[in-house]
Amino acid sequence: MSIVQTATEKMRSLPPEKQQEVLDFIEFLQSKLAQQNPNQEQQEPISFLTAAQQFAGCVDGGPGDLATNKQYLEGLGSE
Numbered sequence: 490m491s492i493v494q495t496a497t498e499k500m501r502s503l504p505p506e507k508q509q510e511v512l513d514f515i516e517f518l519q520s521k522l523a524q525q526n527p528n529q530e531q532q533e534p535i536s537f538l539t540a541a542q543q544f545a546g547c548v549d550g551g552p553g554d555l556a557t558n559k560q561y562l563e564g565l566g567s568e
Contacts, residue, residue, distance in 0.1 A: 500511050 500508055
């Protein structure tokens with residue numbers, strides 16, 4: 490029998506209040522573990538350009554630069 494199965498069986502024999510305490514303790518252990526391993530949850534922010542660098546120029550055809558379409562931004566901000 491695995492640890493999870495044993496713990497589940499023993500937890501089922503407890504009254505609901507004690508089951509809630511067990512759940513609270515598990516959540517406490519998870520938060521403690523997350524504080525010890527901050528790299529799992531948080532990564533150093535990077536720019537969109539850096540994240541998308543591998544995709545730059547991967548589409549064939551179309552204009553190389555949207556600035557070639559002179560009407561693209563026409564009227565922007567006038568409303």
